[in-house]
Amino acid sequence: MSDALRITHGPFGRVALLDMDRSLVRHAHPYCHVLLKVEGDDTQFLVGERIAPLTDEMAVLVNAWEPHAYLHDPRRGRTIILALYIEPQWLAEFRPNWEASSSASFFPRMAGAITPLIRTFAHDLATSMVHAPEAKAEHEDLLGRLMIAVIERFSDWQRVAPSLRAAAEASGMDWRIRRAVRGMREDPGATPNVDRLARAAGLSRAHFFRLFGQATGVTPNVFLNVLRLESAVTSMVTTREPVTAVSHRLGFSAPSHFTRFFRDHAGVTPTAFRQVTCLGSEPAPLSF
Secondary structure: OOEEEEEEEEOOEEEEEEEEOOOOOOEOOOOOEEEEEEEEOOEEEEEOOEEEEEOOOEEEEEOOOOOEEEEOOOOOOOEEEEEEEEOHHHHOOOOHHHHHHHOOOOOOOOEEEOOHHHHHHHHHHHHHHHHOOOOHHHHHHHHHHHHHHHHHHHOOHHHOOOOOHHHHHHHHOOHHHHHHHHHHHHOOOOOOOHHHHHHHOOOOHHHHHHHHHHHHOOOHHHHHHHHHHHHHHHHHHHOOOOHHHHHHHOOOOOHHHHHHHHHHHHOOOHHHHHHHHOOOOOOOOOOO
16 A cells, blocks of 8 residues: 655645555646655656656646646555645745746646756655754755756756746636636535536536636536645644545545545545654644
């Protein structure tokens, strides 16, 4: 069964060191996502509708809100993957226009050949996470060096304008979709039924799905699942809110359904995710 070896988090977002031997469902993230193989067998991801290999020589690059899935071949062994989920505001501290990493075209390709420098930084970061889980400043420094190398290698960042994603979405989005998105963001647990959103918008299901896809690039279900997962991850990382309470708040009918949802999207159970994240950290305050 897949396992999280270490997870570190901070203003940069989060980095997970995952030992994978099972597939993950199709999902997305609201920020750019980089996957690097640390050791084990070669493997692959489905990014959009295409297969992207993850090997000693190739990284997988996923843009914000781009649907993707981990595809484990049962004939192969386990793979240790360094998974980066990077906040655009943090990247903007290196170069202002790197905030555009939240755009859907920041990485023009879904995979690319890594350099020796990228391989070294990835190995050093993974090693530090395992042997010094409390060294948050060291993790952030190594991650910064790694992301600079990755972006300079794989993104046409010199041509990227400062991010106008939010403004473009706001001006080009149908007002009914904008209202639905706002409601989903404010309380992702209150609207688990997407058909109800379509009715509230005064649209047929088909028309709602079409307009939503045009505005966001993903289906309403994928969008809602992203919001629910990110809310769950935040709770696991920053609080001691009971898993049952998180499950209820996010609209799951039973804690077991929430646990399965979290494992299928993040690779491990929420309890395991929290335990690994808390290594080397002070316990988060109780959330009532």
